[in-house]
Amino acid sequence: MRFFRAIAFLLALFLLSFLGMSSSFSADTPKIPNFWDPQERFIKPDVKSLPRLKFLTTTDFAPFSFIDKDKRLSGFHVDLARAICTELEVLPVCQIQAVPYEELEKEMIDGNGEAILAGLAPNAVARQKFAFSRPYFQLPARFVSLKGSGYADPLETALNGKEVGVIDGRAHAAYAKASFGDMRLRLFETSDAALAALKKGEIAAYFGDGLALSFWLQQQVARGDCCEFVGGPYLSQVYFGKGLTIAIKKDNRELEDAFNFALRSINDKGIFAELYLRYFPLSLF
Numbered sequence: 001m002r003f004f005r006a007i008a009f010l011l012a013l014f015l016l017s018f019l020g021m022s023s024s025f026s027a028d029t030p031k032i033p034n035f036w037d038p039q040e041r042f043i044k045p046d047v048k049s050l051p052r053l054k055f056l057t058t059t060d061f062a063p064f065s066f067i068d069k070d071k072r073l074s075g076f077h078v079d080l081a082r083a084i085c086t087e088l089e090v091l092p093v094c095q096i097q098a099v100p101y102e103e104l105e106k107e108m109i110d111g112n113g114e115a116i117l118a119g120l121a122p123n124a125v126a127r128q129k130f131a132f133s134r135p136y137f138q139l140p141a142r143f144v145s146l147k148g149s150g151y152a153d154p155l156e157t158a159l160n161g162k163e164v165g166v167i168d169g170r171a172h173a174a175y176a177k178a179s180f181g182d183m184r185l186r187l188f189e190t191s192d193a194a195l196a197a198l199k200k201g202e203i204a205a206y207f208g209d210g211l212a213l214s215f216w217l218q219q220q221v222a223r224g225d226c227c228e229f230v231g232g233p234y235l236s237q238v239y240f241g242k243g244l245t246i247a248i249k250k251d252n253r254e255l256e257d258a259f260n261f262a263l264r265s266i267n268d269k270g271i272f273a274e275l276y277l278r279y280f281p282l283s284l285f
Helices: 002-019 076-087 101-109 171-179 191-199 210-223 253-268 271-279
Strands: 053-057 065-067 094-098 130-132 141-146 163-167 184-188 205-209 227-234 247-249
Touching: 053 076, 053 101, 065 076, 076 094, 076 253, 076 271, 130 253, 141 191, 141 210, 163 171, 163 191, 171 184, 171 205, 184 191, 191 205, 191 210, 205 210, 210 227, 247 253, 253 271
Parallel strands: 053 094, 163 184, 163 205
Antiparallel strands: 130 247, 141 205, 141 227
């Protein structure tokens, strides 16, 4: 997660110019992911008596949270927090504050917030301190290749015997080794080196983080459009984590249920789709 956040921070400089671009990055209709079981239902708890609902986030997690050109805290998480507060009818007491990532847990434990909305991983260590909502977003892995390559699903067959770049030591390399046995994986030290090799035609494709690659592809559009996503997204809780969730204080079941209701309602009403298209003009999926 920290590696991903570092990538996101570097790419934040490019975000503002791309948010205004249209969906012309792809001729295909943007694909809106849905992470919810259509059969599951949530009951809306009454939390309107809350004196405060304060979300803690960061400024270095673009496009989820960042400082925009007008020096305002902006991003997917900021708008999502407002949407949650609207669904729960607590908008008058809704707050969102940015703090350094390293201080999120302490601020929460000290009572300076009711929720962390900043991509805190719900791993075993974190679960000893906090409870977590259902995942509202997952970060897929994707393949990219040169435009016109013709590669399509199943990529396990299309790329059989071909050289595919991955970053040595990263989760995507481990996933590729476990899942794509017939591909010839070429290990690189950095994504920059791997993507440079792709542009030169030295490898058939590159496999990596879908969010980082979506930003890279947007840059390629601005520079002449060399590459594109090929095949579908790859999700794995084992290799890529359980997704983005909201952290809350342990044993606060009422607020946990309220967040789950609000997140599901936001999805069903199409609000999630609106936010997704606003901040991810080139779909990760």
